Amino acid sequence: MLPHMDAAYTLARYWTRNEQDAEDIVQDAYLRALRYFDGYRGESPASARAWLLTIVRNTAYTTRKRGRVDALITEFDDTEHSLAAIDDQPAGVEVRHDAKETLGRALDRLAPEFREVIVLRELQGLSYKEIGEVTGGPVGTVMSRLSRARARLQEALREKGER
Amino acid sequence: MTHPGFESQVDALLDGELTADDARELEAHITRCPECARLRDDRLALRAAITAGVPSYRAPDALRERVRTAIAAATSAEMRPMPRPQRGPLGALWRPMALAASLVIVAVGSWNLALRQAQSDRLADAVLASHIRSLMPGHLTDVPSSDQHTVKPWFNGKLDFSPPVHDLAARGYPLLGGRLDYVNGRSVAVLAYGRRQHLINVFVWPAMPGQGNVPDMRDRQGYHLRHWSTPEYTYWVASDLNATELQDFVRQLQQAIRSDA
Numbered sequence: 119m120l121p122h123m124d125a126a127y128t129l130a131r132y133w134t135r136n137e138q139d140a141e142d143i144v145q146d147a148y149l150r151a152l153r154y155f156d157g158y159r160g161e162s163p164a165s166a167r168a169w170l171l172t173i174v175r176n177t178a179y180t181t182r183k184r185g186r187v188d189a190l191i192t193e194f195d196d197t198e199h200s201l202a203a204i205d206d207q208p209a210g211v212e213v214r215h216d217a218k219e220t221l222g223r224a225l226d227r228l229a230p231e232f233r234e235v236i237v238l239r240e241l242q243g244l245s246y247k248e249i250g251e252v253t254g255g256p257v258g259t260v261m262s263r264l265s266r267a268r269a270r271l272q273e274a275l276r277e278k279g280e281r
Numbered sequence: 282m283t284h285p286g287f288e289s290q291v292d293a294l295l296d297g298e299l300t301a302d303d304a305r306e307l308e309a310h311i312t313r314c315p316e317c318a319r320l321r322d323d324r325l326a327l328r329a330a331i332t333a334g335v336p337s338y339r340a341p342d343a344l345r346e347r348v349r350t351a352i353a354a355a356t357s358a359e360m361r362p363m364p365r366p367q368r369g370p371l372g373a374l375w376r377p378m379a380l381a382a383s384l385v386i387v388a389v390g391s392w393n394l395a396l397r398q399a400q401s402d403r404l405a406d407a408v409l410a411s412h413i414r415s416l417m418p419g420h421l422t423d424v425p426s427s428d429q430h431t432v433k434p435w436f437n438g439k440l441d442f443s444p445p446v447h448d449l450a451a452r453g454y455p456l457l458g459g460r461l462d463y464v465n466g467r468s469v470a471v472l473a474y475g476r477r478q479h480l481i482n483v484f485v486w487p488a489m490p491g492q493g494n495v496p497d498m499r500d501r502q503g504y505h506l507r508h509w510s511t512p513e514y515t516y517w518v519a520s521d522l523n524a525t526e527l528q529d530f531v532r533q534l535q536q537a538i539r540s541d542a
Contacts, residue, residue, distance in 0.1 A: 123345060124337065124338065127339070127341075128337045148348045149351055222335065236331070261292065265292045268327055
C-alpha cells in the first residue's frame, strides 16, 4: 500500500505532461522518500502528503534541470504560443473544442512553475503556506504565481468564448 | 485592471487566505467596485471550469507495482551486510521498515478517515463559505432582532423544523438575528450572535440518525469552525472570534440547549 500515490502521480503528470516521465518521477520520488525518511518529522496524514509532494516536485524539477525531459517541456511563450496560432482551424471546418479542452491546453502551455501552483491549489487543495513549502518559495511568490496563472487560464477561456 | 494589486488579493480572498479583517475590508470594496466584482465572478467561473475540466489522475496499477518492487529491491540492498560501523544492522533495518510501516499506517488510517473527512470537509467548506457570505453587507440576517421570541417564530413555515433559538446576551453574546441558508443540500437555520466587533454564525439543522456525529473542530485561515450534534440537531459554529472566547460561547450555547431539553 503506497499512500498519496494518486496525488504524487497527478502532480508529476502535470509537471511533465507525459505519462511515462510522470511514472519515472514518481518512482524516483518514492525511492528518495525512502532514503530521506529519517528527515521526516511530520505527524499528520496531511503533512505526510505535503512532504511527499515536495519530494515529487523536487524530483521533477531536478530531472528537468538535468535535461532528461527537457525536450518535452516547452516554456510558455506569448509570441510563439498565442492561442490563435495553435487553435486555428481551416475556415468552415469548425471543430468544436469544449472549454475543457481549451483549459487543458492553456494549462499545458503554462511554465511548470505556474502549472504546479494551479495543480497544488485547485486539485490538491493545499494552502498557500503548504504550496510554498512544496515549491520552496515564499507565500508572496505563491500568491503572485497563482494570480498570473489564473489570469492566463481565464484569458484562454475568454478567447475561446469569443471565437 | 486599474488596480492590479487587487488581483492576487481577490484570489487570496476566494482561496480563504485572507485574515478576517482583510476579507471583510475587501468584500466591502468589491461591493463598491464593479471591476473587482467582475474579477471575482470571473475567478469563480474559472474555478468551476477547472473543477469540471482539469482532472486528477489515478496512479496506474503498473506504476504502483513498479514502485513496490523498486522499494523492495532498495530495501533488500540496504539490508545486505555492509561495513557501516555507525549504523548497526538493526539501524539499517529500522529505516525501511519504519517507512513501510508508517506508509501502511498512514494509508489505512487515512482511508477510513478520508471517507469520513471528505463529507465533513465538504460541510465545513459550505459552512465557511456561508459564514463569509454573511459578512457581506446586508447578508447577515433576514430577521434582525435580538429577541428570541421574534426570531424563532420567524422561521415558522420557512423550514421543516423549528430551530431552537437562545438569547445569550446575558452571557455576553447578544443575538443579532436569524436567516435562512442552504447547506448540505437542505435549508438550514442560521443564528447570528455578536461579540464586540466579531460575528458568530450558528448553523442548525435536524440531526440525521445514523450519521457519524463526531464533534469537529477546525481552524481555517483565521476562522474557527466548531461542530457537534445533539440527538435532535446538528450544530456548526463559524466565527473569527478568538478560539478561547469561541470555546466559551460554544459552552454557553450547549448549556442553554441542555437546559432546554
